[in-house]
Amino acid sequence: MKAPPGLSNPSGKVCLLQKSLYGLKQASRQWFAKLTSELISQGYTQSKNDYSLFLKTVGSFITIVAVYVDDILITGNDSQGISQLKSHLDHIFTIKDLGKLHFFLGIEVGYTNSGISLTQTKFTRKLLSHCKIQDLKLAVTPLPQNLKLHQMEDALYHDPTYHRTMVGKMNFLTHTRPDLAFTVQHLSQFLQEPREPHVAALHHALRYIAATVGQGILLNSSGQLILQAFSDSDWAACPNTRRSVTGYVLMLGCSPITWKSKKQSTVSKSSSEAEYRAMYSAASEVAWMVRLLQELQVPTIKPVVLHCDNMSAIHIARKPIYHERTKHIEIDCHFTREKVLEGLIQLTYLPTSSQLADLVSLFFLMAFAWIKHPTEAKIIGYFYVVQIIKQFHLALPWNSQIESSLHHLFEDNSPSQDTLEMNL
Structure with missing residues (x-):
């Protein structure tokens, strides 16, 4: 590489790059190739189904290594093999052992008696701090009911970069929020020329996210695989x-x-x-x-x-x-x-x-529009939400905000908190 500005180099020599990870186009690829060779030398095999996954099996013991650039997760039932691998990587690359997994790539990992919860609370709050909404009223649905967005309706939004940035951040949020998958897919169709109704739908989704900041998924430890x-x-x-x-x-x-x-x-x-x-x-x-x-x-x-x-x-x-x-x-x-x-x-x-x-x-809440009787729609809809929470094991603790939001949506036909907890 060329000598950096300010360095005296009268003979016009070039620098020999010893180590670099950021700033060069091929740096991450070269780093991964070096890491792969070191893992293979320790007896690990690269998965054919996910090239960032490495496995080592010794009898009934297995060690699993997941790699994302320079962030590495190591797990398995072979504690001795895990210790040996960390010592080898520290000798070659000088790594930092962060201990038990609690935070990885913006995903917060919690441990309960029921299993492992995955949330993105910190990222969600950072996302909401960048939204351009003066009055952040909470919403109980990701999108308005029966919403159909069109490509060429209404006027163009004055700041298309804002729309693209917020939808892109919401896309990252879907790693632990399956309830936002359809919303992000729908809003992503209008990134090139976002219009006023598209941004209004985006703000509605952000109000829903603000009402469910701590929501995530629960990897349940019980039950059969x-x-x-x-x-x-x-x-x-x-x-x-x-x-x-x-x-x-x-x-x-x-x-x-x-x-x-x-x-x-x-x-x-x-x-x-x-x-x-x-x-x-x-x-x-x-x-x-x-x-x-x-x-x-x-x-x-x-x-x-x-x-x-x-x-x-x-x-x-x-x-x-x-x-x-x-x-x-x-x-x-x-x-x-x-x-x-x-x-x-x-x-x-x-x-x-x-x-x-x-x-x-x-x-899923659009199903209410297909039921002729409003009272029946609200009762069925409420238990449909309960079923979604139960089936997906959403890491959404019960609180007064959720209770008031559901009562606001279904008015006087929503069951009591005891009924909800009994169904959950």
Whole structure:
């Protein structure tokens, strides 16, 4: 590298770089290559399903190393192997041992008798400190009910950078907040030219985040390690392109481990086709997750139950006899059928009222609009929220703010706190 300004260098010599991590385009790649070689020299193997994951198995003992640039997590049941690895890395790189995991990449880790909670409270408060809202009134839903944002409605927002920055930060928040997955997906479609209604929807989402600052997920320590998937779609949800939205959630035992909300790449001719495409996305995630869990020596978890609330899509995946209805669907979407025949996936019908993937495929509180009687809608809606909290084990402690927010949403038809705690 060239000599820095101010350094006397009459002969025009160059500097030999001994160590650098930041500032150079190839620095992180070279660092990872060096770290990988050191881990392999200690008997670790690089995972083929996640290249930032390294494993070492000795008999019944296993040591797991997860790497993100220069932040490293080490876990396993081989305490001696973990100590030896830390000593070796400290000798080569001079590392700093931070002890038991409590904070990693903005995610706060808490330990309870029920399991491990993952939250982003500090990041959430920092996010809210940058929002341009004069009166931060709390909201109980991520988006207004029945909201449909259009590409070319109303005037352009004067500061598009603000909209892009806030949506980008909310995207990072979805690592522990599956309830924000659909909202972020919806707002991300208008980053190029955000308009006034788009920013208004963003501010509504920020008010919801302000009402649920400490919310996260709970990795439950009880129950069997059974992997199951939930897939759903919102047919023709986008008013601009008429494309559907795919949503899926994977649960390991009682804990959510991966989820996604994404607009489909093409228009679906029917709701069954949209559901079939959503099943394809969920099946792909299941195949990857099964391979990863097998590397981590998780006991046999096949077949994985894939829940879907559309019988037509299930029949299409099970029996290749709907040629006239499926001949236009891309070949890769039939990946689900192949995995069913292999025995990796078992398709099961699930009523819409119990579909957890609604949380990431569409805004689940929109279901109220489809019920004719307002009183019935509020009662059913309240218990639907309770079910979401229970099924996802959201790390959301009961407090007076949550109680008043739910009572405000459902007025006088909401059950008492004792009823909620009994359902939870």
